[in-house]
Amino acid sequence: MPGTAASANASGQGRLHGIGQVLALLQPEFPELTPSKLRFLEEQGLVSPARTAAGYRKFSDADVERITVVLSMQRDHYLPLKVIRAHLESIDAGETPALPGAANSASFLAGARRYRRAELIQAAGATRALLDEAISASLLPAAEQYGDDALGVLTALVALRGVGIEARHLRGLRAAAEREAALVERAIAPSRRSDPADKARAAEAALELAGHLETVRTSVVRSALSTLGR
Template sequence: MSATAASSRASGQAPLLGIGQVLARLQPEFPELTPSKLRFLEEQRLVSPARTASGYRKFSAADVERITVVLSMQRDQYLPLKVIRTHLEAIDAGETPALPGATSAAAFLSGARRLRRDELVTAAGATPALLDEAVSASLLPAAEIYGDEALGVLRSLVALRAVGIEPRHLRGVRAAAEREAALVERAMAPSRRADAADKARAAERGLELAGHLETVHASVVRAALGHLTR
């Protein structure tokens, strides 16, 4: 047993986790998480794991929760890491900052939802059949545990079904999203040949670009529906 782990156990705290254990815990929800990504989050001062005498990183339960917050906000809100870092630093300082158009990290820190399939269906006011149809239409992944993003999607599908719009009618949404993702991947292609840290930065930049695409997409849809308000 390492000195760090022994100290943790002696103090009654939960044992600290190595990188492999953190990946095993978080990759089911964040499959893109890699050792280099964890190191990059540390480099960006978003998490500060302890170090053993041999220099190995050891993560506490609070570290794992903080990583979950960062990855959730990056994925669900398309926020760049520098914005997330500033937001978290303000929360650490006892402030209650707001993120325009986004869910506050404080909401994640107070307990981000991790929903089983049945819990997701109940929370969304949906049916198991609707969830299955969403998965079949590639609008949601096939998973055992879902988060807030999936809950929002399923709630939207419930509302759309109420006016006759079914998941199968939205297959084109998935196809359009894949085309947009391909645009981002092509734009980031030169960076993908760089080292691990540069790849992590490229992944962050890719999420930023995805957010810009989402803004353009929403604007185009609103413009197309403009005649309804005239």
């Protein structure tokens, strides 16, 4: 059960944030985050914000970090919320379960890190010019802060550049991704109603479908490359 704002402060959870403040903190990295999405995460038992006497939700720093982890797991691993909830419940119980679909659960959960542009460039071993090229090719968004997925993309671009594959050569990936997104949008259109909860469920279904598309795409690419060893 959610606690009160007063009890949250007393328990040493630090600052408390309203919904608008949480959106301001996280939307640069997760632009799809909305008030209805936050309420849906609460309904699904993934976060339990405190409440003021007037009933307003107040999120602690720990809540914000947990939301970051949940959204990162959705975005980076296409995991449904029920799987994420079960995984986090195991972590809360003191267990160390492997993250479904990820090789290193511990580092992911300890991370959910955000990088400023200079930090991202340094961590990836890249250059400012390469980051700018990635943004120009629509492979990365223009932002002040980035997550671990952006680090993975930029690190991959560094390796690709080493063999002569430049970011500009990959512009077609954005077009292909937009075509796949259009397929997913058409598939979930019947389930998207005006109710915020329905919209949040449709968004979760979209992420699951994206995961299936990723599986198919990876298999097709591997099949195409399999002839190289013959």
